[in-house]
Amino acid sequence: MMGLILDVFHKPIIRQCRLTHWRKCELTTKLPRILVLTASYGAGHELAAYAIKEYCRRYGLAQVQIIDLMKEAHPVLNKISTSVYMSSFHAARFGIHYYGWSYYLTQKNNAYSPVLAGLNRLGTKQLFEIIQREQPDGVINTFPYGASPIVSKLFDIPTFTIMTDYVIHARWLHPAIDKYYVASEDLKANMIENGISEKGVEVTGIPIRDAFENNNYPNENINNKMILIIVGAYSQLDLTAKMIKSLEGIRNCPITVVCGRNAKLNQHLTKQFQNNSRVTILGFVERMDELMASATCIISKAGGLTLAESLALKVPLFIYRPFAGQEKDNATYFYEKGIAFISYSMSDLVNQIRQFIDNDICVSLVKNKMEFLHHRKAAERIVTDVLSTIFGRRREQAILNSPMI
Numbered sequence: 001m002m003g004l005i006l007d008v009f010h011k012p013i014i015r016q017c018r019l020t021h022w023r024k025c026e027l028t029t030k031l032p033r034i035l036v037l038t039a040s041y042g043a044g045h046e047l048a049a050y051a052i053k054e055y056c057r058r059y060g061l062a063q064v065q066i067i068d069l070m071k072e073a074h075p076v077l078n079k080i081s082t083s084v085y086m087s088s089f090h091a092a093r094f095g096i097h098y099y100g101w102s103y104y105l106t107q108k109n110n111a112y113s114p115v116l117a118g119l120n121r122l123g124t125k126q127l128f129e130i131i132q133r134e135q136p137d138g139v140i141n142t143f144p145y146g147a148s149p150i151v152s153k154l155f156d157i158p159t160f161t162i163m164t165d166y167v168i169h170a171r172w173l174h175p176a177i178d179k180y181y182v183a184s185e186d187l188k189a190n191m192i193e194n195g196i197s198e199k200g201v202e203v204t205g206i207p208i209r210d211a212f213e214n215n216n217y218p219n220e221n222i223n224n225k226m227i228l229i230i231v232g233a234y235s236q237l238d239l240t241a242k243m244i245k246s247l248e249g250i251r252n253c254p255i256t257v258v259c260g261r262n263a264k265l266n267q268h269l270t271k272q273f274q275n276n277s278r279v280t281i282l283g284f285v286e287r288m289d290e291l292m293a294s295a296t297c298i299i300s301k302a303g304g305l306t307l308a309e310s311l312a313l314k315v316p317l318f319i320y321r322p323f324a325g326q327e328k329d330n331a332t333y334f335y336e337k338g339i340a341f342i343s344y345s346m347s348d349l350v351n352q353i354r355q356f357i358d359n360d361i362c363v364s365l366v367k368n369k370m371e372f373l374h375h376r377k378a379a380e381r382i383v384t385d386v387l388s389t390i391f392g393r394r395r396e397q398a399i400l401n402s403p404m405i
Contacts, residue, residue, distance in 0.1 A: 032062045032390045035136035037069045037127075039143035044164045044305035048142040051207035052162075055379040058210070061387060065134060069145055072126060108170055127151045137390045140382075141177075144169075149176035158389050162382060163187065164206055164304040167329035168194065178389065181382045183308065184373065186333070204382050205375025206308040211289040213312055213377060225357050228295035228315075229257045230306070237268045243299070243320070244269070244279055246346045250354050256280045258291070289313070296357055299349070302331035302340070311374040314367045316340065316356070320349050339369045 034056070038049040046066075053064040124147040131139075131151060139152045141161045152159040158178040166183045168190045180196065181204045182188050188201045227247055231240055240257070247255055255278060259266035266283045273279040285291055292298060292313050299318045300306050307330055310317050317340045322331040334340035341356070343349040356362055375381075 031060070032137040032387060033135060034062045034064045034138050034140060034386065034390075035131070035134055036064060036066045036140045037143060037145050037148055038066055038141075039070050039145075040068055041143070042303055044303045045143045047209070047305045048162055048164050048207050049140075051209050051379045052140060052142075052383060054210060055207075055383055061383060065136075067130065069127060069130075069143075069147075070122065072130075122147060124151060128154070131155055131157065137393070138386055140386065144171040144174075146171075146174055149174050149178075152176075156393075158386075158393060160382075160386055160389075162207060165326045165330055166304060166307065166333045167326060169326065179385065181378070181385075183304070183375070202381075202385060203375060204385075205378035206304055207379035207382055208305065208308050208312060209289070210379070211287070212292075212309045213379075215289050215293050215313060225253045225296040226294060227253050227255050227353065228292060228298045229255065230298060230300040231257065231259055231262060231265060232301055237265055240265065241269060241272055242346060243349070244273065246350050247353065248276075248278060249350065250357070253296070253353075253357065254278045254280065256282065256291070256295070258282050258285055258288070260284055296363075297353060299353075302327045302334065304330060307334060307340075308374075308378075311339075311370050312376075314370045314374075316363075316366045316370070318343065318349060318353055318356075320344075337369060337373060339366055339373065 034052075036049045036052060038045045040046060046068075049066045053066060056062045056064045122145075127145075127147050128151050136157060139148055139157055139159045141148050141159070142164055144161070149159040153176050159176065160179045160181065161172060161174075161177050162181045163172050163183065166187060168187060172180075173191070173194060173196065177200070180191065180201045182191065182201055183203075183206050185203055188198075188203050191201050192198055227250070229240070229243065229247075244255055244257065247253070257269060257280070259269065259282065261284055263283070266281060269281045273281060282291075289309070292309065292315055295315050297316050297318055298310060299320060300310075302317070302319045302322050304326070307317065317334065319331045319334075319340055319342050321344055322328040322342060331340060331342050335342050341352045343352055356366075
């Protein structure tokens, strides 16, 4: 695979330039070095980064290093901002949506507005040092770091951004980004309306782990219509228990709850439902692709990666009380496309799920819509395009620097 990729990109270089033997060897053997900048505000940004690294590692196409820039550049600020971000979910239960307020307040700003200009300066000094040290051939962002295109341009390094949501926010947009990879045609059109050139945006879908792309697990089980609940680190104990008890009223539907690394919730629910054969409580699950694929439907938050994974598996999502910000916007987008359901009361949630699983025509229709919206092999398409740009830069540099014989 690697040889084929290198031949496709490098043969035109060798034909166009009569280079020295040393330069030819470098062009045909040196693996590109790619720096991926991410952040730990939610798991989606990191999962997208690891999907890119996983693909490159599997086929030996590039050396990929993932760095949480905020954590490395501003560890104290990162710890505070992460705590504030997590606390926002707790505050939202009392009607204080300060994260949502800040999100919508800056959603339509531009890169030169005072607020975004200040955010774009974060990590500049450290990123300069990182690029000097690592010497990457390209930089990919899975989090909107405005410092990335600014610093990369100083080194003449191409910069790429993978948008991990289905909606636009001004923080993602910067005039110095070479290429954007987005989840849908709708998002591309919205970006063009906001001044991004059409050739600078490619619809690839959001990169997800290979296991989700290549799943072969049937999720059509008439006699065992399992409801999967995926909870987050900020999920309420009592609310989750109430949700489980409410869903027990749906016949022939066992319930599986994934608590992830939320040990407190796991312990609480395990104790409460240990004698209930219809309820299974799990902690961290290694093969979430298999578990999700076996579900009839999923109750989860509307993170970009979760939505992308559910699209790949064609398992519909039920979103309960989406938090203000990108989660609510993602949920609204999927709802308007007819492939997700939103509820704000427990009775509505239960009624939605009951009506859905009892209507085979509705199930089939939703799955067909999900198949239409899903973009396959996003990681492969992104890596291929990034490498094409990198090798194109190498070709241009070789032409400029090589004496003709």
